[in-house]
Amino acid sequence: MTADAPTTISVGGDYDVVIGSGVLDRVGDLLGADVDRVLVVHPPTLPELTARVTSALEGLGYAVHVAEVPDAEAAKTAEVAASLWAQLGVAGFTRTDAVVGVGGGTVTDLAGFVAASWLRGVQVVQVPTTLLGMVDAAVGGKTGINTAEGKNLVGAFHPPAGVLCDVDVLATLPEADLVAGLAEVVKCGFIADPVVLDLVEDAVASDPTAARGAANPHLRELIERAVRVKADVVAADLRESSLREILNYGHTFGHAIEQVEHYTWRHGEAVAVGMVYVAELARLTGHLAGPEGDALVARHRSVLESLGLTTTYAAGRWDELLTAMRRDKKSRGSTLRFVVLDGLARPSRLAGPDDALLQAAYGLVSRRGTSPS
Numbered sequence: 612m613t614a615d616a617p618t619t620i621s622v623g624g625d626y627d628v629v630i631g632s633g634v635l636d637r638v639g640d641l642l643g644a645d646v647d648r649v650l651v652v653h654p655p656t657l658p659e660l661t662a663r664v665t666s667a668l669e670g671l672g673y674a675v676h677v678a679e680v681p682d683a684e685a686a687k688t689a690e691v692a693a694s695l696w697a698q699l700g701v702a703g704f705t706r707t708d709a710v711v712g713v714g715g716g717t718v719t720d721l722a723g724f725v726a727a728s729w730l731r732g733v734q735v736v737q738v739p740t741t742l743l744g745m746v747d748a749a750v751g752g753k754t755g756i757n758t759a760e761g762k763n764l765v766g767a768f769h770p771p772a773g774v775l776c777d778v779d780v781l782a783t784l785p786e787a788d789l790v791a792g793l794a795e796v797v798k799c800g801f802i803a804d805p806v807v808l809d810l811v812e813d814a815v816a817s818d819p820t821a822a823r824g825a826a827n828p829h830l831r832e833l834i835e836r837a838v839r840v841k842a843d844v845v846a847a848d849l850r851e852s853s854l855r856e857i858l859n860y861g862h863t864f865g866h867a868i869e870q871v872e873h874y875t876w877r878h879g880e881a882v883a884v885g886m887v888y889v890a891e892l893a894r895l896t897g898h899l900a901g902p903e904g905d906a907l908v909a910r911h912r913s914v915l916e917s918l919g920l921t922t923t924y925a926a927g928r929w930d931e932l933l934t935a936m937r938r939d940k941k942s943r944g945s946t947l948r949f950v951v952l953d954g955l956a957r958p959s960r961l962a963g964p965d966d967a968l969l970q971a972a973y974g975l976v977s978r979r980g981t982s983p984s
């Protein structure tokens with residue numbers, strides 16, 4: 612692999628994810644024909660990257676409109692979505708116009724949802740600027756916003772026209788955000804591609820500090836491997852009828868933490884605890900058994916903790932967590948469902964486990980205090 616040459620990963624032949632160094636100005640290449648107007652949705656934190664994308668598009672002759680949205684999870688609300696619909700309406704966006712999301716997963720989720728719902732669907736090009744956005748949120752067409760009752764409860768499946776990942780932009784990403792993105796990368800290792808785990812462990816062994824940042828020697832390969840895992844899964848099952856659920860590994864408990872903590876935890880931080888929770892649940896329910904099962908649960912803790920991720924959560928919150936978990940999209944009626952592992956890269960499902968086992972798994976990840984770091 613040449614680090615400098617862009618890599619293009621096709622998602623089922625429908626669209627491309629372009630991963631490269633210094634590729635940000637190529638955003639126009641991903642827009643389809645006939646586009647006149649473009650709405651660039653961005654957070655307040657990225658003025659320079661937004662200006663680069665905007666001027667690249669203006670240079671190609673597009674009528675560019677910009678929409679600054681609140682940072683992080685505060686962007687994923689009905690009020691913010693409604694403000695963007697108003698802006699599209701005033702500017703006269705038609706079905707041949709486009710939305711471009713520039714930012715982390717919160718921005719690409721919002722931009723994708725607004726594109727999915729405007730005129731029942733206009734194209735969206737995603738320009739993720741966080742590791743988590745590149746390896747997960749911007750790819751695959753899950754778009755959405757939160758409601759007071761929970762995470763991502765309103766949304767649509769709306770695949771992008773293209774995804775542009777310029778790895779150079781990760782140089783300014785705070786370490787905690789990069790590490791949160793690594794949690795989703797590690798997820799791909801446990802559910803589908805164990806080489807990901809080997810690469811993370813190798814990076815930590817050679818330089819634990821570098822491993823947590825843009826200097827991680829395997830970062831480009833990790834991004835590409837995680838995108839391939841996601842691309843293969845969503846190409847086979849866009850609407851999550853079955854296979855796609857594996858990408859939700861660790862999310863039942865993780866989303867519950869995010870909600871209970873009022874989104875003060877990063878998504879990846881919550882998913883890290885969620886993966887340890889569900890690994891313990893798999894052991895308690897016999898999905899993971901014997902010395903191999905024990906070793907796999909221990910590997911969850913060791914890989915995630917070696918990156919500086921917390922693998923425990925405050926005790927005494929069970930009722931709130933359970934209420935939030937019941938709203939998980941994998942639930943069917945009153946039956947809670949989890950993605951569990953039967954072994955490394957052998958995902959399976961667990962439906963309706965005993966409340967006592969659910970709570971016992973919580974006991975195994977519980978501690979005093981609430982902060983993820």
Ligand SMILES: NC(=O)c1ccc[n+]([C@@H]2O[C@H](COP(=O)([O-])OP(=O)(O)OC[C@H]3O[C@@H](n4cnc5c(N)ncnc54)[C@H](O)[C@@H]3O)[C@@H](O)[C@H]2O)c1
Pocket residue numbers: 654656657682683684687714715716717718720740741742743744747748749750751752753754763780781782783784785788791792877878879
């Ligand atoms: N749709 C999906 O399939 C999917 C998958 C995974 C996660 N998600 C969603 O993604 C969201 C989390 O995304 P996230 O972790 O990217 O968080 P985020 O969007 O909040 O970004 C994290 C922080 O990094 C800042 N930032 C972004 N790019 C930067 C850069 N290059 N340099 C410096 N700062 C930068 C942002 O301003 C923000 O403060 C959650 O809402 C989660 O539910 C969606």
Ligand SMILES: O=C(O)C(=O)C[C@@H](O)[C@H](O)[C@H](O)COP(=O)(O)O
Pocket residue numbers: 747751753762763795851855856858859862940
């Ligand atoms: O793409 C998917 O499918 C995933 O589940 C990826 C997750 O990492 C992501 O956080 C997703 O937004 C969760 O979706 P939800 O359906 O549980 O809201």
Ligand SMILES: [Zn+2]
Pocket residue numbers: 747795862878882
């Ligand atoms: Zn996620």
